[in-house]
Amino acid sequence: MAEQKFVGTPRKATTHVNQNEGLIFEKSSPGKKAYRLDELDVPAVDAGALLGKSVRKDYGSLPELSEIEIVRHFTRLSTWNYAIDLGMFPLGSCTMKYNGRVNEAVSRFEGIADAHPYQPESLSQGTLGIMHDLSQYLIEITGMDAITLQPAAGAHGEFTGILMIRAYHESKGNARKKILIPDSAHGTNPATAAVVGYQVQNLKSNAEGMVDLAELEKLVDEDTAALMLTNPSTIGVFESDIHKIADILHAKGALLYMDGANMNALVGKTRPGDFNVDVMHLNLHKTFSTPHGGGGPGSGPVACKAILEPFLPSPVVVKKDNKFALDYNRPQSVGRVRAFYGNFGMFVRALAYTLANGYDGLRLTTEDAVLNANYIRAKLEGIFDLPFKTRSMHEVVFSDKLQSKNGVKTGDMGKRLIDYGFHAYTVSFPLIVPGAMMIEPTESESREELDLLIDALQQIAREAEENPNLVKTAPHTTRIRRLDETTAARKPVLRWKGPEQDGLTRDTPSKEW
């Protein structure tokens, strides 16, 4: 089979057996059980008598199975996933690095996992201590003055940071009207500005894909609240004019917000606070190795300079008389952005990561991440078009310009990479690069794994020349092929509705396998 499906030879991937598995609802039979409750030590109650008309009668299609069937169901599903634990995830902007397992172990210690958010502070010195210590280290790493851990993800951190910027301007008597956002930015940036009631003004990048200082100078005025800047930018390049950018903004009273999505390129080598960023968020699920979990949970702490400190969400952790406490007396706070204190379990993991690395490990991590990206760039430049030539940091952005003349697009090559045993790189982002192929290896890849990726992409480039159709119809070795996303969106089926009404689920999956 493999001979017909490849021009070259995939070195990493081989045939993988995985099992068919229906939906959990299709496997259910009445009367099966996977639970047994404790013996009730208080008198039983008549729910109907206690709840009256509020008592529940119908339970829909909730499944009934035994424990072994449940274990097999989810284990089989798991084998259909690609994961960092299986190999490299070269997704640009996503920082898919190794998730240390000790982080998982310590997050399950009883005093941590079972801590109730409202238990007395005297019995929460450990959890408050974790928040305090992580906060101190993140402040040092970013070079900022203060921090909140409350935001639940990167976009939530952006929301918090822009709220603080707004509160700062309001305290000066004018909230201002607009936020400047480069055309290379993540989609969350403009969406965030809108939620905080700001107009979005697009900032065009210059020929190198960087902030155009002349354009910036033209656009910044007394109505500008802030610039939201990703640094290194989404093309993986450090904004060398960062101090001039900050100066232009500050001269007009505007602030500099940094999207810290790419912080993995900077830790231990430079600090945003030192290059005049006013407020930024971190993604603990990127830079600080908390697991991505198939799309979350994340955590998006926001660090800021002293001028913004009064506006941090309430509460903040403080240390008084050698005890940790929560300070709710924050009259200028933007308010609360999430119940309780944020995704606390992610703080535990991020702190464990920081301690395992230490100052020298954090720096070496950054250096390896940048070394890996530049190695890939050196090996693949010429095989793929490199639209911007400035020195890369932790990621490199190629384009499909050379391959698209044969009709092979970035998305096709991303899918084809799956056949070679990898996850796709980030496809078609940033938007300023037509046909973008954005590769971020992170520090977690050995030279051997990098060489396998490079080899795979070289072979794919050859296939794009010799048998473009093979690439355009990839992937060929996965348990399912490309999915009909148009029908999925046109006639959305978002839940299982039972075997009767459901034409789609009638066929057993993957017959051919």
Place this chain on the structure above:
Amino acid sequence: MRYLPKSPADREAMLAEIGAASIDDLFATIPAEYQLKRDLNVPRQHSEHEVMELFRKYSEQNATGYASFLGAGAYKHYRPVIIDSLSQRGEFLTSYTPYQPEIAQGTLQALFEFQTMICDLTGMEIANASMYDGSTGAAEAIMMAVRVTGRSGAVIARTVHPEYREVIATYAQHQGIPLSEVEYVRDSGRIDLAALDAALGDDTACVLIQSPNFFGTIEDVAAIAEIAHKKGALLIVSIAEAVSLGIVAPPVEADIVSLEAQSFGVPVGYGGPYCGVIAAKEKFIRQMPGRLCGETKDTEGRRGFVLTLSTREQHIRREKATSNICTNQSLVALMVTIFLTVYGKEGIRELAEQNLAKAHYAATEFGKKAKLLFNAAPRFNEFVIETSQAAEAINAGLLEKKIIGGLPLAKWYPELGENASLWCATELTTKEQMDAAVKAL
């Protein structure tokens, strides 16, 4: 550093391939004045054992071995062991958002099962693939109602979790969404229906209630829905104690349900990560925030799942998106799905019934030593009592007996006085613990 898979020779060889003389060459684009020339002031490298010991210390500085009667939006239920053994599989734990569906069918199918179970439990027709938590989910539900109705205001029951209301106020402040609050009736703890009716105007987009509400009281959702709908407003029901759905009728009269699913197998964990989710009537699908997983077929006709309707989302629509949310709570949604599969149709009912029985016993016993408030309406697993002394003083005494008492309410409900507190009993609260607490009152 033990996580880094390179030998010194690898690094040298790679630098040579790149044509760089040293690693610092690769950082030359950072202006010299901003390059950090010193070590970060963070601790040295720690061995795995040292990390374990440090966190054991943090853990020991927290409460362990206490009986706790705290609920109020964070509930301790038993977590079957297989939740962690399955969700900790690297294929789930270390996978990315399923944007490449061909190699993410495991996550996608589990999310589809999650959405289906949430629909069944809440009585809604569609559910998204999760929100951050119940508080932000409630705020997003209000924004969704504003988009659906084209109206601007939201009327909120004062018995919605106080911290949820704070989050809603933060979200609403710059979006031109005026908020107003409706009081509760003192004998039942339920929303004041007459006051609700009076609070609704032509520009009210939605009514938000919580049921069981912050006092543990089950609201009359049908009556509230009728009042809201008569004025053309949508009804949003927030549910903070998801296990209640095992025995309490789902809020089918609502238009949108914002559920905090933490009770379904998610650690209390000092407040997070939890698992919000928004469920709604199908006609509101285009205004739903967050990710949606949908069923489709591949090029060979086999069933498969994809993230769908992404034109609502920020990575396509940018500033015109329905929300700025990107990363959600996927792995926690998986925990919820496994929990619901373990208990299933019968188990979720039995579990909820045990909670009901425990709380009924506790309320009855506490009622002998203190005044039980809000008796005129049914409750699930929480209740409010008024003690003869200040709740804080009572709790200080209980701590000595290794009991964490109920949550004092004066901070958020000063009208109830210093002596009122909110108590919770779940299936894990033993008769012995309840009797001990009552005795110590």
